[in-house]
Each structure stands twice: as C-alpha cells, then as structure tokens.
Amino acid sequence: MRYGILFLAGFFLLASWGCAQRQPVITANAPSLEADQGQENEFDLLSDDFFSDDPSAHEPVYYDPLEPMNRVFFEFNDKLYFWVLKPVNTVYSAILPLDFRYCIGNFFTNLSAPVRMVNNLLQGKFSDAGIVLSRFLINSTLGVYGLGDPALVDFGLEAKPEDFGQTLGVWGVGEGVYLCWPIIGPSNARDSLGFAVDVYSHPVVYVNDDMMVSTAYYSENKINLLSLNPEAYEDLKKYSLDPYVSMRQVYLDYRRNKIRDKEVTQNVVDEL
Amino acid sequence: MSVKRFFIITFCFFLCSGLPVALASLGPADELKPTLNKIIDILSDSNLAGKEHKEERRAKIMAIAVKGFDFPEMAKLVLGTTWNNIDQQQQNHFEELFTKLLENTYIGKLESYSGQEVKFEEERIKGDKAKVSTVIDNNGIAIPVHYVMLQKESSWKVYDINIEGVSLVRNFREQFKSILRKEQFAGLVKVLEEKNASFSTEDIE
Numbered sequence: 001m002r003y004g005i006l007f008l009a010g011f012f013l014l015a016s017w018g019c020a021q022r023q024p025v026i027t028a029n030a031p032s033l034e035a036d037q038g039q040e041n042e043f044d045l046l047s048d049d050f051f052s053d054d055p056s057a058h059e060p061v062y063y064d065p066l067e068p069m070n071r072v073f074f075e076f077n078d079k080l081y082f083w084v085l086k087p088v089n090t091v092y093s094a095i096l097p098l099d100f101r102y103c104i105g106n107f108f109t110n111l112s113a114p115v116r117m118v119n120n121l122l123q124g125k126f127s128d129a130g131i132v133l134s135r136f137l138i139n140s141t142l143g144v145y146g147l148g149d150p151a152l153v154d155f156g157l158e159a160k161p162e163d164f165g166q167t168l169g170v171w172g173v174g175e176g177v178y179l180c181w182p183i184i185g186p187s188n189a190r191d192s193l194g195f196a197v198d199v200y201s202h203p204v205v206y207v208n209d210d211m212m213v214s215t216a217y218y219s220e221n222k223i224n225l226l227s228l229n230p231e232a233y234e235d236l237k238k239y240s241l242d243p244y245v246s247m248r249q250v251y252l253d254y255r256r257n258k259i260r261d262k263e264v265t266q267n268v269v270d271e272l
Numbered sequence: 273m274s275v276k277r278f279f280i281i282t283f284c285f286f287l288c289s290g291l292p293v294a295l296a297s298l299g300p301a302d303e304l305k306p307t308l309n310k311i312i313d314i315l316s317d318s319n320l321a322g323k324e325h326k327e328e329r330r331a332k333i334m335a336i337a338v339k340g341f342d343f344p345e346m347a348k349l350v351l352g353t354t355w356n357n358i359d360q361q362q363q364n365h366f367e368e369l370f371t372k373l374l375e376n377t378y379i380g381k382l383e384s385y386s387g388q389e390v391k392f393e394e395e396r397i398k399g400d401k402a403k404v405s406t407v408i409d410n411n412g413i414a415i416p417v418h419y420v421m422l423q424k425e426s427s428w429k430v431y432d433i434n435i436e437g438v439s440l441v442r443n444f445r446e447q448f449k450s451i452l453r454k455e456q457f458a459g460l461v462k463v464l465e466e467k468n469a470s471f472s473t474e475d476i477e
Binding site (some may be wrong): 235238239240241242243246248249250253254256257258261 | 377380438
C-alpha cells in the first residue's frame, strides 16, 4: 500500500514535470561567436578533421569483419524490398488514406511509450522521461487510444525517442561489429542486443504472448512506417555508388549522433 | 558630465563598434543565405519547372552553386589520400565528375521538394571553419541541415552538408574508399561515369 502511494506520487511528479517542459525557443540569427560556450553537449562538427594529412586519421571508424555475409543479407533485403515490401506497400497505401496511416503510426508510437520512458530514465534524462509519460497520458485519453497526437499539436510536447541500444551507447558500451540483419536491416552488435531487450520490454509481449500477434504487430508497424517514408530506401540506392557502404555509413553516423545528443531541455532549466 | 563630452564618448563608441564590422568580411551565414535563396527562387520559378527546362534550370543553379559551394575542396576531401597520388589531369577530371555527381544527386533531390522554407537557426565560427545550422520545413516535418563552411580568401564556402549527423562528404568518401580498394582510381572513374550516365538516361524514359 505504502509503495503504491509512493509510486503514484512519483508518477504524478514525473507527469507534471514533463508537462512543464516546453521546448525552448531557439532564437533565430543569434550567432554564438564565443566558441564552445555551452556547446559541450553538441558534437563538434568543426573539430571533425577532414584536413589532416595524417593517413591514420582517415582510417575506417567502423568494424565490419562480416562484410561478405552482411552484403548477402543486404542483397536479400533489397530483393525483399522490391519483390515483397514495395508491392504490398503500393496496395496498402492505395487502400488506406494518408491521414489514416498517420493515425496508425501514432498508435504504434504511443503503444511503445513505456519502452521509451524506461530508456529515458536509464539515460538520466528525467525531464524527457516526464515528457514521454505526459505524452502517453494525453495521447491515450485526448488522443483516443493514441490515434491522434494532441500532446504535440496542442501542448507542444515533442516525442523523445530513445531505445536500449542508445542507452547502452550512453553507458559507454562500444558498437561492436556492424551487422546487416535479414528483414530488420542495418544494426550492430550493441544495437541488436538493445533491439532484443526493447522487444521484450514492449507491452505487446505481455498483453499477448502469442508469437503470431507479435509478428503481425511488427510487420504492420514496418509496412506502415514504409508507407510514410516510401522514398528513403530507393533514394539511397539511386544516389549512391555502393549502396551497402552508404547505408552502413548512414546508420553509424545517425546512431552516433543520437547517442551524443544530451538532454537539451534539462540544461536550459538548470541555467534558469 | 557635459553634453559635449557625452556626445564625444557616444561618437567614439559608435566608431569603435563599427570598426570590426567594416574590417571583417561577411559572415558565413550572410554568405550562405543569398546562395540558398537564389537556388530556391530558381526551383520555385514556374517558367523553369518541368523536365523540358531541366538543362536550363540546372545550368542556372550550378552557376550560383559554384560560388557558394567549394566543389574543388569537396572533391579533394572525398578522395582522401588518393588525391595526392594522382596527377593534375586526373584531379581535374575527378573534380568534374564529382561535381556532376553532386549536381545529379543533391540538386536532383532538391528538385523533388516544393515550396520548402529554409530557416537559419545559428552560426558558429571556429578558426577558418564555420557551421551554419538551418531547418528545412518539408510538409510539416522539420529537417535540420547543417552546412559546414571553410573560409578561403575572406569568403566562406560550403564544403560539407550534415543532416542529423550524416555527413555528405564522409558518406561519399567511404563509398569511394571501398571502390578504390577493389578497383583503384580507374575503376572509380568508370563507376562515377556510369552513375552520372544513369541520371541522363533516366530523363529519356
């Protein structure tokens, strides 16, 4: 009983904290010439040394000993995309209007809110965790089971996506080998473990432990995501000379950027 | 304090505060803004829209882009150490091919957008490099785009574009490195020529 009250108190504290966090307005055209002040949070693009004549500076910053195997799976995913996913998506997009697909996307995002909240907490992003909780409460009620996103539209609370792979990254766990999984796509050893943990911490596993339900859930999620970003993969293929290498680089750069980003709102609040 | 003295101090103050502005050239964001605006103007010009005006539109965009973007520097960076191992003629040829590739890919991608708005958020200078952060609003989805710029002869030019941590130059460099390892420079030139050709055949279809 006592724990229940404590839990409730903590729950509301976190929720109210989240509600109080509005996104800081970025002042346009404010040049911050005093370099590096308050910039420690942000990875410094400018210190990324392209100009070094030292050959070791240009050595690969990834570890891909399984490249031959990964390339096979990359080809498999490519075929899967053009033979299965794309035709399915064409039919899917023709049947369901865009607004409806956005609603489905919102529903999936809302359902995985517990995973994001736990990961925000594990990364010490407490106010972001509060925002995730607030978004979940608002969208589940006012947003009708998470189909709408009034938390963003009416309350200005932005989504705070975090997963366990990122959490491990923040804790200092290395990426390990680069992996290109069949169906799932680009990943690395750390993010694969993170993905497995996220799947098991997702509510859908606990609501129904039938393997079919989980598979259907993830397949529908994947198709819906694809229908909302139909150009991404084809653009990558069209604009690159070696799509495998390009995708690997995009994945690694994107994930590293995600892991580097610290909680912005937290620091703004601390300064006030 | 007398009124006269006040005026003298005020005058001196304005004189001093105006001095660095007069000495320094335009800042990176000030140089980037007109370049991007001119490109957007061309893209949204209905007289230049459509496939039949592609040649004319691309020529106009590239005429502006060469002033704002440092294509020779990008070509050099993207090749890494290989740049020093090839002769002048090969360097020029590669630069030409790579500029064409950027035209086909980057400007080709820009053409697929319509009515997007570019907002300038912040600029940061460190030595002869600068980062200008912008946000492109594409149908309600905000895409943060960072332009990394280099100062040469007092003018700032873009040498890399970074979107959510993904660097354009680095991405091409890794691809090129993988091709160079297997097929050397001649192989890379061939792949580049084939890729560029694929964009022109695409229009005929």
